Amino acid sequence: MATVSTKNLAQAIYESSLGKSGRELDAVVENSVRMIASRNMIGKSTDILTQLQLIMDKDTKTVRATITSSHFLSKKNTDIIEKELKKRYTAEQVELTMKEDEKLINGLRIEVGDEIIDLSLAHQIGQLQDYLLKN
């Protein structure tokens, strides 16, 4: 049996579920699970789900971002960030996950995939530390 990458498998599942709902979608899901089990890829189910999420996000032009701030962000600020992220990544939807971390001291950090936008005071202090050590 030929080996299939998690990405290809996720793509196949996604394409077979397109435009389906209710019982049809349930059947697709059931078949997908059987295929994964028959190929002994149950252990890779997390990877498959991640790939499926990425494919769906790409297709629906959704950006997932994690915003970590030193304290609770106001609705106004969250809206601004959401708007800017839509513009930056030409996305139609933005899924935000909010976190709080006192270690940031002040400010916030935005993570989108591999990209990190660090606007925290802790980061600035870190930069100051690096500058002082280098000079």
Added chain:
Amino acid sequence: MSELITSFHIELSSIISQVVTFIATFIVLYFLVIKPLKVLMSEREDKISKGLSDARHNEEMLSSTKREYDEVLARARAEAHTIFQDAKNEAEEEKKKMLVQAGVEVETMINNGKKRLEGDKARMVEEAKREIVSLVVRATEKLLESHKDETFTDKAVSKVKNL
């Protein structure tokens, strides 16, 4: 003549017999004593002569041997002197080399020591710098924590627009 013979009571017959006796005795003595004695003396003389010749030859040999011995001794002395000089020169060369080597080693050790000292010094300075920077950063953190700028997050959000 007859008077003379008479006055001295010389008897001719007696004289003749004595002469004959003498000759006979002489002949006997000649063959039995003188001739063997002469042969013996001749052999003896040859022996002595040979002995002298051998002695001279031996003396010459001795002298030649002595000369050879002296020559060999002189050559050996010269050779020993050369060997000694060579060994001395070699030892001098070795000594010079060792001195140069020791000099190089000492210089290397000094340089290594200097480098190590410089490295230690640089490390110490670096550690002190790190310590000072760490203290400054911690003090800054404490200061900023105690005097939080409420508008910092708003400013940070406005920066998102300019990214």
